[in-house]
Structure formats: structure tokens, C-alpha cells
Amino acid sequence: MHPISPQLAFVQDQLQIAALTFMAAVYALKIRWILKFPAGRDRQAPTGDADPARGARYSLAAIAMPWAMPGARRHPLFYLQFVVFHLAVAASIAMSFLIPYAPQAIAHPVAVRALQLLFAAALAAGLLRLLRRLRNPYLRAISTPDDYFSLALLLVWLALSILAAPNRPEQGEGPLLAYFLLTAFFLVYVPFSKISHYIYYPFARWYLGRTLGHRGVYPLKRSRPAQA
């Protein structure tokens, strides 16, 4: 294995650990903050044999059931972009651990190519999203600087992920250094940005599912065609 510079060793190990620790601490505080607010109660009687827990489970799983979400059914391409984008982000997060601690796991050229393909597809999806946000008047009206910055940052990160995936420091450490520096920045910035939505996601969907489960709406009975 090719020896790496002390700078790269630092950014892919100690710096990541420090940033992760910071992020974990902020998230712990954030979860504590969320739990400080009282959970609302459903004031109405349950509908029939309604099951709030089942509704909550269904709600959590809904993201993987595009047929269950009218928005995803109506915009399948957008849903596909969503899937690719988030899979790539998850893969890049995993890669930031694998490169320093288990580089052999993604050393095979096929794995490298697969990762690069996924990152490239996500980059394309992200660019489409950015374009949509810039062109669609509804989205422009609700977009904040944080929305644009977070998306742009992710696009740069995905581009760097493509370059970092081969993990070839001997050919130049620049891409790896940039990738890990940006990863560390993400870990610090994310808890304060819209990207932290994944920390809210399980809670928000759980509570919506619990409410709609209690009311007999979840699991959703889909709209049936008029001809049926």
C-alpha cells in the first residue's frame, strides 16, 4: 500500500473523528431539544380497529413505497432522482469510512467503477434538482440561501467523490484531501442546515403515521380508478 502524507492521514482520520464527534454532540442536543417539547395527543377516538403503531411503521416505510405517495406517483422521474441522489450520498458517507479504515473493501476496479457511476448519476440528478430549483417559480419562491448552498455543496462533494473513489494517493493526494476536508466541513455544517432533515425524518414520519394510523387512514387505501 502506498504511504500517504501526514496531512492526508490527518484529514482522513483525526479530523473526521473530531468532526463526527462534534456532529454527534450537536445531534444529541438537538434530539434532547425535540424531546423537550410535549408530544401532542390525538383527541378523537380511534377509527374502528385502527392501529397507531402500524400506521407509524407504514409511514416510516412509505419512502420506499413510491406507489404509496401521490407525489412520487405523479413525478416518478423526480422519485428516481431522489433515490439515486440519496443512495450516492449514503455510499459516499460509507466511502469516507472505508478509505481510511478498510480500503481493500472498495479496491476492486468494479467496485470503484460502480461507485463512480453512482456518484456521477447522483451528480446529474443533483444538477437537475438545482436547475429545477432555479427555474421553477414555486421552488424559487420558497428557496433560501441554505437551500442553494446545501445543494451546491453536495454537488461539489459528489464530484470529489468520483475523483476520490479510486483511492490512488500515489497519483496525487489533491482529490482525496479535498474530499476529506469537505466531508469534515459537512459534518460540522450539516446539523445547522437543511441537510439535517434526516434527523427529523424518522420523528416527523413516526408522528404523522401514528396520527393517521390512529385515525384509520394509514396504511393508505389508494385511490382507485374511476372505471373500477
Place this chain on the structure above:
Amino acid sequence: MQQVRSWKAQKVIERLSQKINRQILLSLEACVHCGLCTDQCHYVLANPDDVTYAPAYKADQIRKFFKAHLDWTGRAFPWWVGARSLYTDQELEDLKDTVFGKCTNCRRCSLACPMGVDMATFNRMARGLLSWVGVMPEGVAVVAKDQWEIGNQMGVLKEDYLETLKWMEEELQEEYHDPAIRIPVDQPDCNVVYAINPEPVTYHDSCNNARSCGMFEEPRELLRLVCLDFREMYPNRAENYCCTGGGGAMSMSEYAPRRLKSARVKAEQLRATGAKIVVTSCHNCVDGLFDLIRHYKLDMQVKLLVSLVANALVAPVRVPVPAARRPLEGRTILVIDDEPDVRLYLSKIFAEQGCEVMDAPDANQAMRAIKSRKPDLITLDLVLPRKTGEKLYWELRRDPLYRDLPVVVVSGYASIESPRIDFHGFLREKGLPDPEGFIEKPVDVEKLLETVRCALQDSRRAQG
């Protein structure tokens, strides 16, 4: 320079953190501005050039002052996340226009939201905040008062409703020359036989009953029994479009043109079915649909499900209807409270349970009423003019005649931690036993009745 905040805006901001629960907080925090909710809203579909109707945009009008005061990033870098506090009365009016005039709380956008943002929940919260400072459409103030005091927005008392049914029963008896005809209310195991409606019928799933209460198949089951030609509209069930009359929209005449414009989506949906009758289970929907059918000149009638079923009923078997005994029948309750509204409200609750109700506005009149006719139980407000509820309680417990009279304290200061009246401290100091129950205002009716029933049962056991 710091911007001066109006009194009303200040009150709204002060109350904000008290109104937020975990679900609302998460719904306000979780939005990623993906815009998937946009084309789910009938307001957007009918006003494609106006971005201010988009659910996420409307939500952001609430979200931005939430972020300015509670969100971490919003408090530190408001411009970065679009946070902005409320300052002027005009901003409150603008917010009113959004939360009352541009959303019917139909929840359709929430089903499309990948994050699970429950728009209706915090839109209702925002309505509550504005109502707190009197910024609300006048019509809503009227119906909200009826809903709060009487239990329905039509202001129909249960007694009036039952009386109307009785009157309808008599009409039916006359019409069919059959004195045995009955309209049974809350009677289990009644037989129902239907006649069939030959006209094409479609069903409108109400946002309240269907999308928010899961009542999808029951009405269809009934309709298939009473209609020959039932046609689904599309989309339907949880994904149906709002009638546009929900969320109090029918009582806000100032927004009627906007409402009717947004009803185009519903009108097209109805027209596509080719039905002659649209049936729904919600009274609000009946009004909303009636209005839009007239506005868009649809060749269609709107009927309540219950009306369609009632029209189809035939009763070949005479079923004797036993008179039901109500839970508090034969009991007398004295309601002691200085507020006439509360006395009336509690009296109606108890009267509906079949008991005889006396009331008194202060301790002296209460004592006279008790001496003239000893009730089975009294409800006692602690804050009374002249002689307080505590003193009256003390007098009753000292008197051998009334020592065992069950007392349920119904007060805004009934809790142990109340800073204004330390009732428990008073009881300890005087060596008096606890009353049979404590109910805090605003009164939870079920809790009140449960407490009263238990108190009466305990009292009966003690006597017997």
C-alpha cells in the same frame, strides 16, 4: 435599529412556544423545500401563476417566525434560512389571509410530503395564535363560539336535534298513517331495508371523515345498497380533492371568490363522473359542493349520505323501541359557578345525561338551594364572588346534614400547583377531607361525567 413590535404581534410571539408540541415542531423543521406538495393543492391547481398558494410557501409564512424565535440556525443567521419575526399588525393580517384564506386544512399535501410534514396541524396552530389576539375572520369567530359552547358549528343543541327527529317521526307517522313508525336513535341491532336509487351517483370523500378519519369503505358499502349506478370520482378516498368548503371556509365570506375559483378542480372532477347526484357524509362538504355546483353550473345535486339512505328506507317490520335509561336519570346536581356561560354549559351536559340540574351563581344562593332541596352532588367553582368556594366547602363539611354530600370541584384553579388558590393547603389547614373530584377548566366532558358517576356511586355505596 431594533424594529418596534405591535402589541398583538408581541402576544403572538409570546404564545408561540406554548402552542408548539413535538409534532408541530417537527413539521416546521423537517421541510426540505422539495416542492412535491405543490401540485397536490387545489388552490395551486386553480391558480397556477400565483406561487403564494403553494403549500410550502404558505407553510413558510408560519415557519419563518417560528425559525426566528425557536430554530437554532434561524436565531443566529435568520437571513440564511429565511427566518423573520412578526412585527406589525399588517403582517398579522397577511398571515390571516394565508392561514384562513388560502388553506382549508384538507391535509392532501401532507400525504404527498416525503418528510411527513403535517401542514394542517400547524396551520391550525397559526389560526389559534391569530385568534388569540382577535385577528380572525368574523364568520369563524361566530361558528367557533357555537362549536365550543354547543359542540357543533351549526349551533344545534342535542335536545333540538332529538326534538327534530321526534317531529320527523310524527310527520312520518301521519304521512304513512302508521303510529308505530319510529326513528330509533342509538339503538343497536335495528333492521334497515333499502329501496334502490336509479340515478347515477358519485361519492365525495370528505377531508375530515375520509382523509383524516379513515372512513372510506363504509359509505360506499351503503351506497352500493341504495344505488343502482354508483360511479367513483377520481382521485378518491384519501387522495380526493377538498370540496373547498372545509376548514371554516364556508363561514368566511370575504374569501368566497377565491374559494370558488379554487373549486374549479373539484368541479372538473365532479363533471367527469357524469353523475346526477354527488353524495357526501359531511355537512360542510354539502355546503361547499352546493356552492360550486351552482357556480360552475353543473347538472348535479348534492345530498348527504344519510338523506339518500333515509329516502331509500322502507320499514316492513315493526320493531318496538325500548326507552333507554340515561346514565344520571333520577339524580339532582347543583352547579355552582359565577359565570353564566359555564353554568349553562355544565347544566346542559348533566341534563343530557338525564339528571335534574339546579344552579347557583354564588355561595349564598347555593346554600339556600341546598337547604331547600338537597342535591345528590354539587359541582363547585372555587372562584366565587363574596364568599369563596373554599368557604362554602368548609361550611358543608362542618354541617352534619351535608357532610356526606359529594362535591366535585370544577375550577380553573383546581390543580394542586395552582399559584392563585392553594386549595389543598386550605384542606390540610382545616383538616378537611378531599372533595370527591377535581376537574380543571376548560372542562373535559368525558372526564367530568366519569368523575361525577364515580362520586355518585361511591356516595351510594357509603350510604347503602
